[in-house]
Amino acid sequence: MKSFYASCAALINGLDPLTTYLAVVADVNRKGSVVLAATPALKRDFGIRTGNRLFEVPHDDRIILVSAQMSLYLQVSMEITRLFNKYVPEESIHTYSVDESFLNVDGTEHIFGDAETIAHLIIEELKDTFGLTAAIGIGPNMLMAKLCLDLEAKKKGVARWTYADVSKKLWPVSPLSKMWGIGLPLEKRLNRMGISTVGQLANYSLKQLEKVFGVMGNQLFYHANGVDLSELGAPILEGQISYGKSQVLLRDYQHTEDIAYVILEMCEEVTRRARNNKKVGRTISLGIGYSKEEGGGGFHRSFTLQTPTNITMEVYHTCMYLFKKFYNQQTVRKISITLGNMTDDEGIQLQLFTKSRVHERKLGYVMDHVREQHGQDALLRAVSFTDSGTARRRGKLIGGHYAK
Structure with a gap:
């Protein structure tokens, strides 16, 4: 849309x-x-x-x-999904975000025509029914359809890519952050390896990419070649790489104690997401952004634990270790926390000097269950009731904004 x-x-x-x-x-x-x-x-x-x-x-x-007005946007989005259901069955629709969806139109050609015909029919009906405009990218897989949308269809309205278009339409793309799935931090890492275009990434040593980035290096290589074997509804980057939370604070935070309160709230949210997916992680990253009024800047540092975890306080203590080590007493305006290097939460490693670790793990899952049954505000840490806490305000938001 x-x-x-x-x-x-x-x-x-x-x-x-x-x-x-x-x-x-x-x-x-x-x-x-x-x-x-x-x-x-x-x-x-x-x-x-x-x-x-x-x-x-x-x-x-x-x-x-x-x-x-997030409640309005969600309502309209659901009505648009019902419109899609006129052209394809429900199982052939994957809602990617409020304003973007994937549709598998295979098998509908005898009813509505080829993919381009269906795309134009949908755009016309969206305009007639809702007064809204849209762009549609068509491809042999979800990745190619998304790349076609972002790089061509948003300008033309409807566009189609095939595998034959990869070398002439995808490989010249630069900077790398224009490629779906590559953010600025990853782009910088690839640039340092001498990779500045998608074509260079596609022709780089697969073995070296896997050595540097692990499974993500394998995905980067094949995605740069237009290859995506994920099924409709599955994540494009197969497997959850990490769980993270980033927050731009409503005001400047100057006191260490106040910043620690927000970090604890965010650690609770990150670990809750990991627990909901029965995952644990070893690498914890903390990013701090300073106020632009003081020149901006900040730091982003990571620490890898010997034992994977999804226990809130273990992640919090690691974040505070990084914070105290690299914080230079400037005013904080942005905080980001990531739990990565994920594995399945199938057991727990006991530690000699941490006797309560089993109970802390169970407690996290119990608290998550209570929140699932009675709402996210049913259980909050005491820091959320201070002037510095942000969880209570964020709990009233839909998609990060007031529902209206």
Whole structure:
């Protein structure tokens, strides 16, 4: 879906999403709030895009600012999924996000026509039914369809890639972060290895990539060649590499104790996600971003434990070790925590000087069960009731924003 949040907001207010200057903002009452979506006209004429801050939006009477309405967007998204169900069965639909889905149209050719025909039918019905516009990428697998969408269809409306297009359309892509699944940190690591285009990645030594990145190196190599064997609904990067949480704080945090409170809350959330998937991890990463008013910057450091864990306090103590070692007393505005190097949680390694480890592991699962039954706020740590805690506020959000 194109500019989905902004288009929904425009339509609900009786405005044309293609010509209206409208921005969806996380919180219109905070100048530093993030722009979540902008209509095409606002992007084109004012250069305002997703990720801009509210204070960067020009003071112009033609520009309309609205707060995010996540419950509305989810409702419209579900109705769009019902529309997809007219063309393919439910098991052939994989909802990737609120505004993006994969559809397997194999076997429907005798009813609706080939993939391009179905794509145009869906776009026309979306426009007629909801007044919304969309772009569709077509490929022989989920990865290729997604790459086609991001790199070509978003400009053309509908585009199709085959394996024959990999060398001429995918391999020239640079910087690497334009490739789905490669973020800036990974791009920098690949750059240091002399890899700056997808073609160079596709033709790099598979053995060396696996040596440096493990199973992810294998996936990077084959994805750069357009190969994706995952089934519809399965994660594109096969297997969960890590569990993480990143949070931009609503205000500057200057005191170590206050920062520690937020770190503990985030460790609870990261380990809960790992426990929900019956996973444990050995590598714990902590990222700290400093306030831009003090020059920005920060650090990102990792520590690998001898024994894998999903126990909240073990992850917390490791994070605090990294924090105390690398923190330079600047004002903190962003925190990220990741638990990686995952394995299945099939047992627990006893430790000579940690007698309560079995009980702590069980306690984590019991707390998760209570929250699942009675809501995420049913059990909170005491730090969440301090002025520094953020879990209670975040518990009221949908998709990171107030439901409205």
